[in-house]
Amino acid sequence: MASEISTEDAIVSGTVSVLLPLALPRPYDYKVPAGVQVRPGSYVIVPLGPQEVIGVVWGEGTGEVGHNRLRPVTEVLDVPPMPEVLRRFVDWVASYTVSPPGSVLRLAIRAPGALEPPRMRTAYRLGAARPQRMTPARARAVEVAEDGCARTVRELAEEAGVSDGVVRGLVDAGALLPVDIPTEAPFPDPNPDMPGVALSPEQAEAASLLRGHVEARRFAAVLLDGVTGSGKTEVYFEAVAAALVQGKQVLILLPEIALTSQFLDRFERRFGCRPAEWHSGLSTRERRRVWRAVAEGRAPVVVGARSALFLPFSDLGLIVVDEEHDAAFKQEDGVAYHARDMAVVRASLGQFPIVLSSATPSLETAVNAEQGRYARVRLEARHGVAELPDVTAIDMRADPPERGRWLSPVLVREIQKALEAGEQSMLFLNRRGYAPLTLCRTCGHRIECPQCSAWLVEHRFRRELVCHHCGYSAPVPKACPSCGAEDALVACGPGVERIAEEVAELFPQARATIVSSDNLRGPAAHEEVFAAIEAREVDIVIGTQIVAKGHHFPWLTVVGVIDADLGLENGDLRAGERTFQLLQQVAGRAGRAERPGRVFLQSFMPEHGVMRALVSGRRDEFLAREAAARERVGLPPFGRLVGVVVSAPDAALAQKVAREMSRRVPRTEDVSVLGPAPAPLALLRGRTRLRFLVKAGRNVNIQSFVRAWLEDMKIPNAVRVSVDVDPYSFM
Ligand code: ADP
Ligand code: ZN
DSSP, X not given: OOOOOOGGGOOBOSEEEEEOSSSOSSOEEEEOOTTOOBOTTOEEEEEETTEEEEEEEEEEOOOOSOGGGOOXXXXXXXXOOOOHHHHHHHHHHHHHHTOOHHHHHHHHTOSTTTTSOOOEEEEEEEOSOOOSSOOHHHHHHHHXXXXXXXXXXXXXXXXXXXXXXXXXXXXHTTSEEEEXXXXXXXXXXXXXXXXXXXXXXXXXXXXXXXXHHHHHTSOEEEEEEEOTTSOHHHHHHHHHXXXXXXXXXXXXXXXXXXXXXXXXXXXXXXXXXXXXXXXXXXXXXXXXHHHHHHHTTOOSEEEEOGGGGGSOOSSEEEEEEETTTOGGGBOOSSSOOBHHHHXXXXXXXHTOEEEXXXXXXXXXXXXXXXXXXXXXEEEOSOSTTOOOOEEEEEETTTSOOOTTOOSOHXXXXXXXXXXXXXXXXXXXXXXXXXXXXXXXXXXXXXOBOSSSSSBOEEETTTTEEEOTTTOOEEEOOSBOTTTOOBTOEEEESOOHHHHHHHHHHHOTTSOEEEESTTTOOHHHHHHHHHHHHHTTOOSEEEESGGGGSSOOOTTEEEEEESOTTGGGSSOOTTHHHHHHHHHHHHHTTSSOSSSOOXXXXXXXXXXXXXXXXXXXXXXXXXXXHHHHHHHHXXXXXXXXXXXXXXXXXXXXXHHHHHHHHHHTOOOOSSEEEEEEEEEEEEEETTEEEEEEEEEEETTSOHHHHHHHHHTTOOOOTTOEEEEEESOSOOO
């Protein structure tokens, strides 16, 4: 087992404090029964009221409650203790996010059944004795077993080509000896010494810098900054190999939707086997297997979505965050944390390097690199002959589509050309469904969700109006729900379904497909459609952001962005940055192989800074301008923000609590509290929401301020107060 028990984790006797995976303010004390051995990090079962709960020993007892009044630990579980570094990480994240430590602990033990003893099965290996009676069948079985491996009766029988009875006979004769082995298959060891692809000089240089950081076995944050298609994955695989050579575990974090079998196949080509995976689609059994293997040091590499950060690695030595700019790393519900930022903390606590990889780094990371806190490794060229695509903005005022259509004539011509050349096109619109708004022509009524302040989105294939916030759905009505006029409802604006309809009319011969979360349920459906695109069974892809990430389609040459202005509409502080990142990623899908790519941005404001940066390719200039603008007004990363949302099923109650909170704002010069104001989504799932925004300078401990503010507030049960440090969503 790789985990070493440090001297700090010596056996604790007398009383222990146990952290429970619940939203409690602190760990609780328990008695350690005589003869029971627990250490800091031990997983234990303890009583809590009438229940039994699993918790983790956090340290010695505090002594606050008299020993004779403490209840004893019920049981110590047979699991490697939670490493000290993970316990410190849990405390760190709790403190940073202003969450109860138990809520963070829950993230670390969220693998049902993983803490139970592993189920065993009986296997057999060859002993020293040979049976007195030898038959040809028995001889074959003995021959197979001579390699010393333990096999179940079935496995041995199958491999030797004999019946189960023959194997049982050998067991009865004492020639095969029983051993208990875990039912769960182990993870194979990735082989760091397999030959990778031949790296270009630029790539080799970058890889050697990354290797150097891994070999130094110290904390360092490194931005791997390379244009789309420059081979960042191949390069950071070399850092992974270096960590494996040291016998360390590696975590590769990806945005969930980038975690495809395309990626896993690439990993397998480089390292000879697939890594362990961690994401929301795993079965309970798989979760248990991965969690256990990670804890026992038997899973050398984990590729996972953000929650993989809380796995109990016994000896982690490298984290890679791919697409580090991606907003999917921000968890919004429950403990609101940013997995990229917390991954940097995890690496620093563990004293090992972290690689942040992106073609469009977040402003936070870019500024850290600019100011020297992070190292930067650049890749300037696309791999091989591939060139970066040519980006053109189409001025929709000068070159508008026909009435009732959404594709401008320029874009239509380009798609036509691609079709004739046997190449693929992709139309990108980050809007699911058919139309984002349904309006009554007679009275002007707009159909809204009854539980949210949001319009219902028409999904024509399903013949329903759907709320994208809460999932509410209803059939499309015949008459206006407000004035009763018949056949007066009109669909306004396009979603991907509507674009697909237009494509079918314009190019009836072309094979078109929609790629959006509504059309693809589950990972298998994703794999299927991406495989079809790769195999050129599709001519025109119409997709939401699912298609923006990571995919490599060599025949895709034309990318059309239907509404490049879309992300700029909600004017939050990152609107420009995020629009740039998303569209740059989408653009990066074009021309990734021999055939040059062409990208067309349909925009009503082609003179906007974001469009100009995309067309000119001057990313760093754009980031510098964004940074300067934020610095002027003290917004992140030059200042700190915390969002606080108060919500309740009853509007008056939410307002009452918010007013009370407002009265209790501690007075200091360094921090200002804006609000309460109705949130942009003032109603969500039937709850009224009010928002505060706490704003402070970079050097202010904004968390202590928020804790002091909220500490003594009595919050009625029906009211929720959620705290979001470094908010990304301002809805
Ligand atoms: P990025 O992550 O920077 O977008 P990738 O690592 O996905 O780039 O590389 C783009 C494509 O080029 C992939 O198909 C990859 O396998 C290929 N590639 C990159 N570098 C090399 C190389 N040195 N030799 C062969 N293929 C390469
Ligand atoms: Zn709703």
